[in-house]
Amino acid sequence: MSLLxxxxxxxxxxxxxxxxxxxxxVEEGEVVAVMGRNGMGKSTTIKVICRLLKNTSGTVAFAxxxxxxxxxxxxxxxxxxxVPEGRRCFPNLTVRENLIAAAxxxxxxxxxxxxxxxxxxxRLDQRASSLSGGEQQMLAxxxxxxxxxxxxxxxxxxxxxxxxxxQEIWAAISLLKAETGMAILVVDKSLKELGGxxxxxxxxxxxxxxxxxxxxxxxxxxxxxxxxx
Numbered sequence: 001m002s003l004l005x006x007x008x009x010x011x012x013x014x015x016x017x018x019x020x021x022x023x024x025x026v027e028e029g030e031v032v033a034v035m036g037r038n039g040m041g042k043s044t045t046i047k048v049i050c051r052l053l054k055n056t057s058g059t060v061a062f063a064x065x066x067x068x069x070x071x072x073x074x075x076x077x078x079x080x081x082x083v084p085e086g087r088r089c090f091p092n093l094t095v096r097e098n099l100i101a102a103a104x105x106x107x108x109x110x111x112x113x114x115x116x117x118x119x120x121x122x123r124l125d126q127r128a129s130s131l132s133g134g135e136q137q138m139l140a141x142x143x144x145x146x147x148x149x150x151x152x153x154x155x156x157x158x159x160x161x162x163x164x165x166x167q168e169i170w171a172a173i174s175l176l177k178a179e180t181g182m183a184i185l186v187v188d189k190s191l192k193e194l195g196g197x198x199x200x201x202x203x204x205x206x207x208x209x210x211x212x213x214x215x216x217x218x219x220x221x222x223x224x225x226x227x228x229x
Contacts, residue, residue: 081149106148
């Protein structure tokens with residue numbers, strides 16, 4: 001049984017249908033990339049997984065539990081950790097306060113986060129609003145890890161960051177894969193960086209899954225057809 005499984009999922013924003021037929025799964029310890037052009041349903045799919053948006057048909061299951069009637073807070077408690085698009089740190093709270101706000105017992109505590117991102121340890125008592133964009137992204141990842149999730153979801157975690165910071169984030173994701181065995185679902189556009197961490201990929205087109213397979217099997221033709229501008 002997969003840790004996460006979406007089967008024939010559809011979803012609406014009011015009268016507008018955003019997802020039509022999304023199918024994806026993530027196994028324990030696996031890194032899966034969700035890809036597609038802008039506006040194809042990637043972030044909406046993440047919202048459905050985290051129960052921030054209800055699916056109108058199909059099923060969403062996590063760790064053997066049907067999430068259909070599960071509220072967002074309960075989905076998080078079940079072991080889904082989200083790093084949302086745009087970071088969304090609590091700006092008036094310090095780094096420490098952001099990290100402990102939703103912390104749960106487990107291997108990820110303050111020292112563990114600071115080993116992954118030493119810069120956060122140096123800014124422990126600074127407000128999140130005073131951090132750089134890259135530091136806020138590290139904080140968002142650290143905050144999700146402090147919930148000690150079974151599945152970590154990263155929604156455009158490197159978007160808008162300087163190249164050197166992007167590399168720091170990708171290095172951290174590689175480390176998480178190599179040393180923790182944590183399942184990771186990552187939404188991103190970079191074939192090069194994803195190629196270093198992703199085991200499989202699911203490509204969305206107009207709210208439906210149109211391709212799925214080993215990441216290494218994404219050919220230039222597939223990339224041009226579904227991922228090109």
